[in-house]
Amino acid sequence: MRELITEELKRLEVGNLKRSLIVIEGPQGPRVRINGNPKILLCSNDYLGLANHPRLKEAAIRAIEKYGVGAGASRLVSGTMPPHALLEERIAAFKGAQAALLFNSGYHANLGVITAIAGRTADIFSDKLNHASIIDACVLSRANLTRYPNGDIFALESLLKRSKAKNKLIVTDGVFSMDGSIAPIDGLITLLDRYNAFMYLDDAHATGVLGKTGRGTLEHFNIEHPSVIQMGTLGKALGAFGAFVAGSKELIALLVSKSRPFIFTTALPPAICAAATEAIDIIEAEPERRTRLWENIEFFKDGLKAAGLDYTKSATQIIPIITKDPNYTMQASRRLLEKGVFIQGIRPPTVPAGASRLRVTVSSTHTKEDLTEALTKIIEVLGDGR
Structure with a gap:
């Protein structure tokens, strides 16, 4: 070796x-x-300069003094504390979703959600410039994976027309991490109802940056759609650590029961959750x-x-x-x-x-x-x- x-x-x-x-x-x-x-x-x-912001540090210190350093267990055992629940409520409101669920990283979130909602009978259509974690998640899901040319709505529609699967999932970054380009969500969204598909939107680099109030790619295009699942991270514009998924209450309930990266890992430290909550407050106020x-x-x-x-x-x-x-x-x-x-x-x-x-x-x-x-x-x- x-x-x-x-x-x-x-x-x-x-x-x-x-x-x-x-x-x-x-x-x-x-x-x-x-x-x-x-x-x-x-x-x-650290796009908004929050990683060393005094208010985030003070929030983390207060949480450590009240809840200790580590969560001590997975969320489903004894690792759920008030800072986790509060942050999930704030994220859901910030993203305009019914509910949200925390993950320990964007990588964990992508693996955890895509493998939970797409199985062997699903067809996944993934943009060729998507993040490596999305590629890995699609492969691990064992769904039928097709990668379409970056941002090419016409090529994607051609693929959707040929799909016979009941479960069709379009997966795209909001902001592509190596190019800095924005996915054409306004065009992609028109395909969801037409082909009875869902969209998984990785908004890691858009959350806090895009949109009138920093809510991300959907706000940038002034779009709301119930068939879009939003992922975002806490360690970029929010200056903390971790990630989240926002969507329907039913989706979050499913992930709590089926998402392996969520189930089988120790929860985020409560201090991190407190700092991220403070970051959302700052983003909205400043x-x-x-x-x-x-x-x-x-x-x-x-x-x-x-x-x-x-x-x-x-x-x-x-x-x-x-x-x-x-x-x-x-x-x-x-x-x-x-x-x-x-x-x-x-x-x-x-x-x-x-x-x-x-x-x-x-x-x-x-x-x-x-x-x-x-x-x-x-x-x-x-x-x-x-």
Whole structure:
């Protein structure tokens, strides 16, 4: 076994595909320290700057003092506490759903829901750019899986027309995590009633960001539909940890009884739930955070456009600068880190061959000075693309 592991590590290293960890010395923020040196952070999912917010920390501390550190058991044994129930109520109201259920990560949520609602007799139609956890969940469900071209409503409809299954499930990200593009939910939604299908919407990168009040992709398109199951995460714009699924009361009851990742794992710490509840309160009370985020997004994209750098079809805070070659991409990432800008390089298998990129994520807490300095360094490293 050791020889096999060593051989595989060498193979990864030769292809410049071996991963490593970088330690952030301190809390998330627009600027952080790595090896004692300050860096502009442009690869965090802390989109609204809540991960180090005083109110979230105070809420977590109060919950620890009242409920302790760990939940002690799974939710179905003795791990359900008032902070869990309160957060689920707040999420349901925030997402405009009848009920919600917490999961320990977005990965857990996708595995837990898709495998619970789609079995061998179901047909799943999954966007080709969906997150890896969705792909894994679809495979584990043992349903008949078909992947349709990214955002291609006509191709999807053609597939739905041929489906004979009673249980048809369309699965899509709201915001695609590597491209930053938004799924055409307004078009996809028209297929649900026409073909008696359901939709599973992974809103991990949209929750707190998209929509007039930050409620996500459905609000962005001004859509309400009972056949849409919404998943979201607590560790991105909400600054905490974990995930949730929002939908009908019947769906949540089914998941409590059938979702293996929910049933067979220790519940989220109550302090995390308290912090996430506080985050929802802040998101609802401080819309200016989203305003600043979108101002920063446009400012940064304008800088890239002026330099002739390709940021593809990004429509959100996820801004990929396409660099194609994985070796060049990782060299550029290292050079930027040396110059004081932390942007992770993304390469296969996370993205297809020839599509490596520097994946920038912008936060509401970045100043124009932060972004201008980062743009200057990016242009120094990548050159002017014009």
